[in-house]
Amino acid sequence: MLDQHRETFIQEANDLLRELEESLLDLEEKSTDQELIGSIFRALHTIKGSGSMFGYDKLATFTHEIETAYDLVRSGGLSVTRILVDSTLSACDEIRGMLTDDEDRSGALSDAQTAIVEGFRNLLKNTHSDKPSAPTPDAVVVDAEVNSDELQHECTYRVRLTPSPDLFSNGTNLLPLFEEMQGLGTCRITAQVENIPRLQELDPEACYTFWDIAINTDRGQNAIRDVFIFVEDRCRLEISVIDSMEREADGKGYLKLGEILVQRGDLSKDNMQDILSQQHRFGELATEAGIIDHGKIESALQEQQLVREARDKRATVEQASTIRVPAERLDSLINMVGELVTVQSRLTQVANSSHSQAILQVAEDVERLTAELRDNTMSIRMVPIGSAFSRLRRLVRDLSQELGKEIDLLTEGAETELDKTVIERLNDPLVHLIRNSVDHGIQNPQVRTAAGKPSRGTIRLSACHSGASVQVTVSDDGQGLDLETIRLKAIEKGLIAPDALLSEREVFALVLLPGFSTAQKVTNVSGRGVGMDVVKKNIDSLQGTIEISSKQNIGTTITLKLPLTLAIIDGLLVRVANEFFVVPLTSIEECVELKLSDVKRASGQHITVIRGELVPYVRLRELFGIDEALQAAEQIVITRVEGNRVGIMVDEVVGQHQTVIKPLGRYYKHINEVTGCSILGDGTIALILDLAKVVKSAARAEAANYENVQAGSV
Amino acid sequence: MQSVENGLKQNSRLALAGELTISRASELAASIGQWLAEQETVAVLDLAAVTAADVSFLQILCAAHRSSLREGKSLSVVSPSRELLRAMKTAGFERRQPCTQCTGDTCLWQVKEGL
Amino acid sequence: MSKMIMTVDDSASVRQMVSFTLKDAGYEVVEAVDGRDALKKIPGLTVHMVITDLNMPQLDGIGLIKELRADAKFKFTPILMLTTESQAERKQEGKTAGATGWIVKPFKPEQLVATVKKVLGC
CATH class of the missing domain: 1.20.58 (Methane Monooxygenase Hydroxylase; Chain G, domain 1)
Known part of the structure; x- marks a missing residue:
């Protein structure tokens, strides 16, 4: 069907172009003919408007520039010159070309087209027009999906719609709008009729009624505003949140009738006290006393009832689908x-x-x-990670207010499930990362605007499954990390040698080292530089990994990779002599066989060559003091520990092994290299290795060994 | 086109029909007012043939009722059409209790339980 | 009885698109090429809504809205205007003249139908 409209459009545009050219030629002679100028403007406007309707975006953008010039000519801000007419004529040729080019309706402008646009812009620059020609963005009306990214919570809103008397005079019928409100959620509408006079005094075409609406919806406040967008000039619209899951969770009972009326300003506090001093039903008393119209009480009752119903519904949903177990x-x-x-x-x-x-x-x-x-x-x-996310929403709101920044938190994958323990222990690191983003990442609105970014910053928090692990990313569109600053700081702190050659990834990894902080000044948001190393420690303890990537002025992304659960581990079972060990599968890259002769050639240093690359390795036999004869061939399990390839040398790789992790007793608490153990089918125990710790203590042992050798040789 | 003129007037009963919306508001208010003035004690509006109504008509009904109370007449509505009831419901004119002006009388907007 | 909508636009392609879309949604449609044409055709019809472009030769959209509002028969007839993003001032003019609502070009058929329903009801 669109094709058919396109055909009509092409024909129409060609007709318009022909008229346009004739008018332009006439314009050379009658350069002040308003009618002529008007028709040129209209032709351009139609080509632009209709073009955009049928997907000719490029054509629309191009034509807009020329239309802008003629808008100015029309208002007397620009005079008709030979150059203007010539440029317009060549613009017509380009437009004609764009009409036939059906393949590329929305691509970039060609060089020739850009040149024409530039020409028009120059013409405009030379005018002393004070009228800004920039298009004013206008809200698209019927986009019900406001901020669909944003997770809206179900809330109960109180809406008061007070139309001005002339509401009906532009053809507005309120009934469809009320129906639209019903479509947003459970909704109680009460018309307040107290201002309707007697028939003799009634202006039948004026609106005397105003409305109290209580609505329970998960679509957010903007959706409610959108319903009334056409009447916003002729109405006062007050919206407030009166109840939500959070409020209910805070243990707040809902307002009493009198409290609702006072909150809305329908009743004064004194009057309420007077009434309450009598021991009767509030509503009856208030109306009997003639203090308040029945309609107001009616709507307050409706509001109470709606909140009660919404709460009941939430309660039954919860009851039906869950039971609580310690x-x-x-x-x-x-x-x-x-x-x-x-x-x-x-x-x-x-x-x-x-x-x-x-x-x-x-x-x-x-x-x-x-x-x-x-x-x-x-x-x-397994519980959804969303529970951890929702707390952060509040954090971002409070922090950004405190710091005078404007930040939106977008969350994705809140439904991703993770082990409860993992989520609990993930909370602190996430808070830390978000604080960092708010404080150091996203700049002030002024700085952002100056850098050509939207003044509102965005922090994106997302979670998704990837294999047997969950990936959680925190990314912001802030200032990003400065590689050079990090490098200098690391040198200053003695973390790296001044001439060290580091990849981008390695430089970013420096941030995770203890005691590292690049913030120019200490703020009370992110604290005093006890920064990323704590996060890293937390993530390590969860058997997870952390990775940083960043582009200056674009933003920073921190990716956490976490196991689904801490109760089970996917591992590789390996054997050294008669002992069994489990290596976590997530960090394994490959297994390689190593002959005794290869080791010898490496002359005692714990380094081997795997396909031309030097790889240090750890000999579990030595680390755990297993004294038994070496075998003729050993196997190396190549792992990636903190970004480096490290080999773990074992006698035999037994195979893949999924196992329930059993904690070691308190006696073994001081053993760092092992996170727990697993019991094999025949009752044998296999120790589960903490690779980072294994590598660290192996390095320490080797260093000590090296020093001994050096000392001995002197 | 239906209008009040060809609506039925008998036994102090007025039948209104058709689309009772803002474009007819002035005309309707005037004729209902005139008719009401002619009635002595009892006035009955038959709204069975109303095919559409909007807020402006609901306001006229309310205003007419208020006038009748002032003048000591009883105005009631009989057999409202489905369309009229729907407009009442949608615009939130239904009441479980009579409005203040109607104390002691039957409010037009009061919904009886069980109806 | 299906409701009748008049579409007023000097662009044949937009008129065609509006007309097709609304007929598809079950409305009756009459077309007019500009304000003057609309005023000529409308008296003999029972039109429930007018959808008009703003920039047209021979009486533009704003003029048409003013004329219709001055006529007792169309004083309360819903009128939607088609605006473009760059026309914030014209939109305001249209609102002041008595337009009921607006649709911003470019729009999709679904958006058109949704806006019509928002004003006319279902």
């Missing part, structure tokens, strides 16, 4: 499921060696059931 009970359930998984794999082993078909069958069934039970139990602990 977290400890869940934890012990998980623990028992963990044991069951262990027992089950022992059963499978026994069954395999028993050669009894019957037992094998049972073992298989138990295996299947156990797996399902485990997955189900795990999923009970």
Whole structure:
């Protein structure tokens, strides 16, 4: 259908262009003919307006520039010259060209077209017009999706619509608007008729009525304003939030009848006190006393009822779909499921060696059931990350107000589920990151405007699943990190050598080191430089990773990668002599076999060459003091620890292993290199490695060793 | 086109029909006023044939009722059409209690429970 | 009974698009090419709404709105104006002259229908 309209448009535009050219030629002789100028302007305006309707964006942009000039000619701000007419004629040729070019309706202007536009702009520059020609942005009317990105909470609003008496005189009918309100949510409309006079005094075409509306909607205040957008000049529209989930959660009961009326200004406080001093029903008393019109009480009652209903609805929804269980009970359930998984794999082993078909069958069934039970139990602990997000919304609002900045927080993926413990422990780091963005990232509105950015900054908080982990990103469109400042600071703090060559990624990683802070001044928002290292520590303890990327003047993005749960780990089971270890799968890159001879060639230093690249490695055998003869061939598990490739040398890679993490007892609390353990099918224990700590203590051991060797050789 | 002139006038009963909206507001207010003045004690508006109504007509009804109270007449509405009831409901004119001016009398906007 | 809408625009393509869209949504449509044409055609019709462009030869949109508002028969007829983003002043003029609402060009068929329903009801 659009094609058909396009055809009509092309024909129409060509007709208009022909008329336009004739008018232009006439204009050379009659350069002050207002009618002629008017028709030229209209032709250009129609070509622009209709073009934009049918997707000829390029043509519309181009024509707009020329139309602007003729608007000025029309108002006497620009006189008709030979150059103007010539440029317009060549503009006509370009427009004709754009009409036939059906492929490229919305691309960039060609050089020739840009030159013409420049020419027109120069003509305008030389006029002493004080009328700004910049288009004033105008709200698109029927876009119900205001800020669809924004997560709107369900709220109850109080709306009072007070039309001016001449409301009807522009053809407004309020009924469709009230119907539109009903479409936004549950809505109680009360007409206040107290100002309607007797028929003899009535001006039948004037509006005497005003309205109290209580509405419960999740579409936000702007959606309500949009309903009345056509009548905003002829109405007073007051909107306030009267109840929301947060308010209910704060334990606030809803307002009493008298309180609503006082809040709306329909009743004075004194009057309310007078009435309350009598021991009767408030509503009856107030109207009997003639203090207040029944309609006002009616609407206050309606409002009370709506709030009550909305609360009831929320309560039933909650009741129907959830039950509350203490977290400890869940934890012990998980623990028992963990044991069951262990027992089950022992059963499978026994069954395999028993050669009894019957037992094998049972073992298989138990295996299947156990797996399902485990997955189900795990999923009970999963909660949407949105609960952590909503607290940050408030934080951003308060902080930005305090600092005089304008910041929007957009959230995405609030429904992404994560282990409850992970979410709880994620809260502090997130608060920290958001504080950083608000304080150091987003600049003041003036600075932003000067840099050509919108004065409102945006912080985007998003979460999504990626494989067995969850990715949480915090990004802002602020000033970004300055690579050079970070580098200098790191040198000053002795964190890197002055001549160190670092990649962008490595420089950003410096920010995560303890005691690093680049803020020019200490503010009470982000505190005193106890910055990113704390965040890093928190994320580490969650088995997660953190990565920073940033572009100056564009913004900063911080990406957190977190395991779905802390109760289960996907790992690689490895063996050294008779000991088993689990390496977290998320940090593994590859496994490589290493011959004893390769190691020898590396002359005792813990470095090997993997496909031409030098890779340091850690020998678990040495680290954990396992004294047994070396095997002829060992295997190296290549991992990425804090951005560096590190090999973990083991005797044998057994295979992939998903396991329930069991904490080590208090006795072993001082052992840093291990985060917990897992019990294998035959009852053997496998230790789960904390790679960052393993690498650190290996490096320390090697350094000590190196010094000893140096000392010995002197 | 229906108008008050060809509406039925008998036994102090006035039937209005058609689209009772702002464009007819002046005419309707005038004729209802005149008709009401002619009635002695009882006045009945038959609104069964109303096909559309807006806020302006609801205001006229309310004003007429207020006039009748002042003059000690009883004005009532019989068999309101579905369209009229819908307009009343949509514009929030329904009341569970009579409005202040109507104390002691039957308010036009009062909705009886169970109706 | 379906409601009748008059579309007034000197651009044939826009008129065609408005007309197609509204007919598709179940309205009856009459077309006029400018203000004068509209005033000539409208007296014999029962028009429930007028949708008019602002810039037209032979009586522009603002003039048309003023003329219609001065006529008792169309004093309260809903009138939507088609504006462009750069025309904030003209829109204000139109509102003062008595336009009921507006639609900003370019618009999509759905937006047109939604705006018409917003003013006329369903």
